[in-house]
Each structure stands twice: as structure tokens, then as C-alpha cells.
Amino acid sequence: MSQTRISIDVMGGDRDVETVLTGVTLALEHRPETEFLLFGDAKLIEPLLDKFPTLKAASKVHHCDVSIDMDMKPSQALRQGRKTSSMWQAIDAVNTGIADGVVSAGNTGALMAMSKVILKTLNGIERPAIAAIWPTMKGETIVLDMGATIGGSAEQYFQFAVMGDAYARIIFGLESPRISLLNIGVEEMKGTDSVKQASDLLTSSSLNFCGYVEGNGISQGDVDVVVTDGFTGNVALKTAEGIAQLISGYLKQVMVSSIFARIGYIFARGAFGALKERLDPDNVNGGTFLGLNGIVVKSHGGASPKGIAAAVELAIEVAANKMSEKIADEMDKMEEELLAIQE
Incomplete structure (x- = not known):
């Protein structure tokens, strides 16, 4: 089975960077075949990775200058975080194909807005x-x-x-x-x-x-x-x-x-x-x-490491099972059926 690679918006959520890294490490223990791309402030992430040697060996840090605040409006997040924020870059990793899915505990409205702009919706959705x-x-x-x-x-x-x-x-x-x-x-x-x-x-x-x-x-x-x-x-x-x-x-x-x-x-x-x-x-x-052209999983902002791990494992599961492709196939079939019903 090929390795699944998940990008993580490390700066998202109500808790600190260490909480997110602890959760990702817990997920890695259950799914050791996974690789991770960690997006966020490298000055905060890299020193903490020394506490998590298994995660350090299975991940690569991508420095980002901007993080999206939890109370930021989606339109404001798109203006201020476009292309430079940890959230944007973590999603874009899925769009460019270097990651199979993304997990963020950040601002839900901003995550949805950015995901729609970057990944677009599937045909028929x-x-x-x-x-x-x-x-x-x-x-x-x-x-x-x-x-x-x-x-x-x-x-x-x-x-x-x-x-x-x-x-x-x-x-x-x-x-x-x-x-x-x-x-x-x-x-x-x-x-x-x-x-x-x-x-x-x-x-x-x-x-x-x-x-x-x-x-x-x-x-x-x-x-x-x-x-x-x-x-x-x-x-x-x-x-x-x-x-x-x-x-x-x-x-x-x-x-x-x-x-x-x-x-x-x-x-x-x-x-x-x-x-x-x-x-x-x-x-x-x-x-x-x-309904997007890619896997995006939103973790609760205040989730504990256990909760972060659950969200990451969910992303691994749906990415490994090619969820977006399966939904696209189902929509193609059901669109024809819907047209026949409405006639």
C-alpha cells in the first residue's frame, strides 16, 4: 500500500502548536505508513519536533508567515491569508498533488472559503x-x-x-x-x-x-x-x-x-x-x-490531542479510499437519474 501524505495547518485552532503536534503523533502511531507536511511558523514548530522524534522523521516543515485568526471573517481571511497563510498553503498542497488531504482546526468559515477557491467543487455539486x-x-x-x-x-x-x-x-x-x-x-x-x-x-x-x-x-x-x-x-x-x-x-x-x-x-x-x-x-x-476536488477535514478548534488524532486518522482514511473520486463517480450516475426523475 502506497504512503498517504497529509498536510497539517499547525497554526489553526484554539490551542497551541504542541497540542496539534501531539495529536498528529498519536495518529502516526496508529497509521505509521503516513507522511506529514507541517505548515506554520517554523520557529515554533521545529524546536518542538525534537520532543516527537517519530513525527520529525515522518514530516517536513513548511514555514508560513501568516496564520488565520479564529474570529476572522472569511472575506478578510481570503484577503490577508491568500497564498501566505498556513491554512492556504496546507490546502494548496492538496491542489498541487503533494498532499492527499489536509487537516485544520482553524476558522471554519475561512477554511471553507479557501477550500472552495483553491480546490473548487466537483462537477454536479x-x-x-x-x-x-x-x-x-x-x-x-x-x-x-x-x-x-x-x-x-x-x-x-x-x-x-x-x-x-x-x-x-x-x-x-x-x-x-x-x-x-x-x-x-x-x-x-x-x-x-x-x-x-x-x-x-x-x-x-x-x-x-x-x-x-x-x-x-x-x-x-x-x-x-x-x-x-x-x-x-x-x-x-x-x-x-x-x-x-x-x-x-x-x-x-x-x-x-x-x-x-x-x-x-x-x-x-x-x-x-x-x-x-x-x-x-x-x-x-x-x-x-x-463535494470538493480534494480531501479537507476540519477539527474542532478546542480539540485535545486525542481529538486532533481522530481528525487526522479520518483524513487518512478518506484520502486512502479516494473519496473525492468516488463522490464524483456517484454524482455522474445520479445526475442522469435526477434528470430522468424531473422530466
Whole structure:
């Protein structure tokens, strides 16, 4: 198997350079066949690499003078960071073919804007989508879009479904992923016009469309792909993350509320540890930008080294499986089908 090369925007994110390098090193331990291109301030990166000899041996540092602030507007980032920033150069490494994919924990809006300018969208894709892996009662579900597109037409929802189908085949190894549209109810008459029209298109397609799913049904795990627009998807994700933090906070309060609770915790700490692991967002960190001519994975800005590693390993997996090429092939097939449905 040929080596996969991933470019890293080392300067992106809320944490420091060492956190990013630690995470990349953890990923390298699991995927030792990988090479890395590290983009950022060489004066900060190179001294720290001495702490990570395996990463140092498997990577090359590319100095960049500019880093993109987390609160910078996408238009401002494009003006100030064009061609000189660590984010731009890390993405451009994919465009020029020297890297198979890119990972950044930086500004999401700037990363999407730069990715669209540099990589362009695939034929047949109007707008890219951010796909996230969502833990459920039965395993994991892919949800898209998680913030790239506000609103959307029926055709765009259809495109998201095609991309989600291809992504689920790669990530979950499924032959026929079950796909649903996120809606305010499961009845046919509910939802916006674009959602209802998308339902009609998907029902007539060869995709394994299972109808609507409500917000409380995402975590049940009854479908493999949930399609929505970026506004709704991002709100749902942040709400779920908040609830997970709330549950963790309640558990901590309960465990120290009395001497009996503390004694009970001693006997049940294995179960509590397993629950904490299930609730840890770092386990599924990494949103993949689907619909681009290249692999781009966005890590949460505040991710720990464990979370950074998860995002990097995700990028390695989808790059090794030629995800963009597979989505392009699926879109070619489904465009003909969509035209036939609409006639």
C-alpha cells in the first residue's frame, strides 16, 4: 500500500502548536505508513519536533508567515491569508498533488472559503457540505450539512444525500446506506417546500431513502445518513454537545453529593468511565468537507490531542479510499437519474 501524505495547518485552532503536534503523533502511531507536511511558523514548530522524534522523521516543515485568526471573517481571511497563510498553503498542497488531504482546526468559515477557491467543487455539486460522524444508540450516523450551507434547494439536498451515501460506504463499509431527511415530523405534509420536494426526488431515486427523521431520532441510530441544511445541522450538533456536557456535569455533582454517592461511585466507576468515554466528543472529532476536488477535514478548534488524532486518522482514511473520486463517480450516475426523475 502506497504512503498517504497529509498536510497539517499547525497554526489553526484554539490551542497551541504542541497540542496539534501531539495529536498528529498519536495518529502516526496508529497509521505509521503516513507522511506529514507541517505548515506554520517554523520557529515554533521545529524546536518542538525534537520532543516527537517519530513525527520529525515522518514530516517536513513548511514555514508560513501568516496564520488565520479564529474570529476572522472569511472575506478578510481570503484577503490577508491568500497564498501566505498556513491554512492556504496546507490546502494548496492538496491542489498541487503533494498532499492527499489536509487537516485544520482553524476558522471554519475561512477554511471553507479557501477550500472552495483553491480546490473548487466537483462537477454536479452546487455547494459543498460538512459531514460529521454522530454517535448513536446503535453505533454511528453521518449527518450533513453541519454548517457550510444555510438553507438549500431540493436539488442541493439530493446532492447532499448522494455525497452522504458515498461517504457512508467508505467510512462504514455499507453496501446500501439508509438515508433520511431531518424534519419537524415524519408525516409527509410536514416540512418546508424544499424538504418535501427533496423527499419526492429521493423517493424516486435508487438511493435507500427511508423518509423523514426528527431531531430526537438522530441518536437512535435507525438510519446511516441524515441530510439537512447547515443552519439546522449546526444547531442540532451544538445542542447535542451541550446536552452531553450537561449530563457529565450532573453526574459529577451527583457523585460527590453524599458519602453514599461516593461509595457507590467506587463500585460503579468502571461504568462511569465507559459512559464518559461514550460522551467524549474527541472520539468522533473531524468534519469532512464533501463535494470538493480534494480531501479537507476540519477539527474542532478546542480539540485535545486525542481529538486532533481522530481528525487526522479520518483524513487518512478518506484520502486512502479516494473519496473525492468516488463522490464524483456517484454524482455522474445520479445526475442522469435526477434528470430522468424531473422530466
